Amino acid sequence: MSNRVVNVLAAASVAGLMFTLFGMSAGAAGAADPAEQVKDRQQTMKKLGGGMGAVAKFVKNEGATAEDAAKGAEAVLAVSKMDPKKIFPEGTAVGVADSAAKPELWKSWTETQKYWSAVQPAAEKLDAALKGGDRAQIAQALGATSKTCGTCHEDFRVKKN
Amino acid sequence: MRRLLTAAALLLPLAFAGGGARAAGDTPAGGASAGEGSPGDAVSRGAYIFNAAGCLGCHTNQKDGGEKGGGQPLAGGRALATPFGTFYTPNITPDPVNGIGRWSDADFIRALREGVRPDGANLFPAFPYASYTRMTDRDLLDLKAYLLSRPAVAAPNRPHDLTPPFSWRFLVPAWQWLYLTPGPVPDDQAKPASWNRGRYLVDALGHCAECHSPRSLLGGIDPDRYLAGNPDGPDGDKVPGITSAEPKGIGGWSDGDLTLFLEAGLTPDGDVAGGAMGEVVRNTTSKLTAEDRAAIAAYLKTVPAKQ
Numbered sequence: 172m173s174n175r176v177v178n179v180l181a182a183a184s185v186a187g188l189m190f191t192l193f194g195m196s197a198g199a200a201g202a203a204d205p206a207e208q209v210k211d212r213q214q215t216m217k218k219l220g221g222g223m224g225a226v227a228k229f230v231k232n233e234g235a236t237a238e239d240a241a242k243g244a245e246a247v248l249a250v251s252k253m254d255p256k257k258i259f260p261e262g263t264a265v266g267v268a269d270s271a272a273k274p275e276l277w278k279s280w281t282e283t284q285k286y287w288s289a290v291q292p293a294a295e296k297l298d299a300a301l302k303g304g305d306r307a308q309i310a311q312a313l314g315a316t317s318k319t320c321g322t323c324h325e326d327f328r329v330k331k332n
Numbered sequence: 333m334r335r336l337l338t339a340a341a342l343l344l345p346l347a348f349a350g351g352g353a354r355a356a357g358d359t360p361a362g363g364a365s366a367g368e369g370s371p372g373d374a375v376s377r378g379a380y381i382f383n384a385a386g387c388l389g390c391h392t393n394q395k396d397g398g399e400k401g402g403g404q405p406l407a408g409g410r411a412l413a414t415p416f417g418t419f420y421t422p423n424i425t426p427d428p429v430n431g432i433g434r435w436s437d438a439d440f441i442r443a444l445r446e447g448v449r450p451d452g453a454n455l456f457p458a459f460p461y462a463s464y465t466r467m468t469d470r471d472l473l474d475l476k477a478y479l480l481s482r483p484a485v486a487a488p489n490r491p492h493d494l495t496p497p498f499s500w501r502f503l504v505p506a507w508q509w510l511y512l513t514p515g516p517v518p519d520d521q522a523k524p525a526s527w528n529r530g531r532y533l534v535d536a537l538g539h540c541a542e543c544h545s546p547r548s549l550l551g552g553i554d555p556d557r558y559l560a561g562n563p564d565g566p567d568g569d570k571v572p573g574i575t576s577a578e579p580k581g582i583g584g585w586s587d588g589d590l591t592l593f594l595e596a597g598l599t600p601d602g603d604v605a606g607g608a609m610g611e612v613v614r615n616t617t618s619k620l621t622a623e624d625r626a627a628i629a630a631y632l633k634t635v636p637a638k639q
């Protein structure tokens with residue numbers, strides 16, 4: 172076998188291997204299990220809710236320490252920085268597993284992005300308020316953050332139960 | 333059900349007699365004392381009543397089935413999907429032709445207390461006058477003053493799209509005879525003022541029972557299931573019970589849980605209300621005073637538990 176032939180074969184096999192690898196990974200991403208994505212979203216929302224709940228417990232003076240609340244606010248802030256496209260991938264509307272997202276969420280994507288991007292500045296204020304330690308300010312910031320969650324839930328979430 | 337309706341229709345003459353007798357017994361009372369002696373004119377007091385009574389949401393076609401309806405405030409046209417058909421809410425701006433601009437004080441009181449329009453037609457109870465009937469004269473007139481201070485919109489009303497026999501307006505007096513007890517409810521002197529105020533906010537203004545209680549086949553609220561939840565609420569949504577039951581109610585909620593929820597829609601587990609309740613929080617409960625939210629909590633905690 173001449174060197175040239177070996178080279179060509181090697182190149183071809185490398186190309187083939189690469190094609191297979193990329194093809195597979197692209198395929199895997201494309202075929203990501205929507206039910207799994209819904210579950211991921213629920214986990215994310217649970218993290219968000221857990222954070223909100225911890226701050227709320229602190230505000231209500233019901234057992235949460237300032238430290239718990241600060242951790243909660245950090246969790247809220249972390250989620251608020253996530254890309255909404257990752258949390259709400261196409262094809263995960265109501266009907267997929269126990270998804271509660273209305274199809275309108277994707278139909279009105281501009282609106283959805285606007286709603287989502289309102290969470291972060293509110294979460295930043297909540298985080299800052301917790302670092303400041305003024306309970307009235309924390310309560311106020313908690314309410315404001317909650318409002319940003321509510322706008323999306325009001326328009327795009329189907330009723331649970 | 334048809335038989336029930338026929339029976340109800342046969343009882344019509346009684347309805348008028350009964351209704352008249354009860355209307356005559358009207359007494360200005362109620363947890364209504366709140367607001368008395370407070371500063372400000374009728375319009376600003378009315379603005380508070382307007383929020384507490386949640387008029388804006390239904391009378392504005394802001395969101396049409398998840399899409400933006402683009403309607404002007406209070407110009408009506410919002411579709412209310414119910415098991416009886418779809419109601420389209422009317423224009424309540426001061427427009428003299430399409431709205432309530434020509435209504436007298438007596439007209440307004442009659443509509444909200446007895447469910448009768450100035451032209452004598454009976455209003456369908458999708459308009460929650462079985463709750464508003466408990467409002468005091470003063471609150472009703474303050475509310476009217478506020479509504480008339482809003483911009484007039486010349487938007488015509490859209491006819492309802494109802495399934496017979498529910499579309500038969502002449503049967504409404506029978507419904508009223510069955511389910512409407514006109515007039516304010518006197519305060520319970522044995523209970524604290526905050527409880528009475530809470531009951532007034534829940535029953536008269538907030539009309540909470542309209543969604544949070546199940547309805548009979550004729551669309552009346554089942555008094556035995558008051559606030560016990562509604563499996564078939566507006567837009568087909570399930571509405572949770574809010575009696576002092578646990579877990580199917582708010583029995584496990586602290587006062588702080590309740591007031592924070594009413595203020596910000598945040599539940600004890602960190603979730604935030606959406607759907608119709610999200611709208612109620614946005615338009616109504618978040619706009620109340622902290623004292624009024626506490627009064628609602630105080631009252632709800634005493635509502636007998638129903639699972």
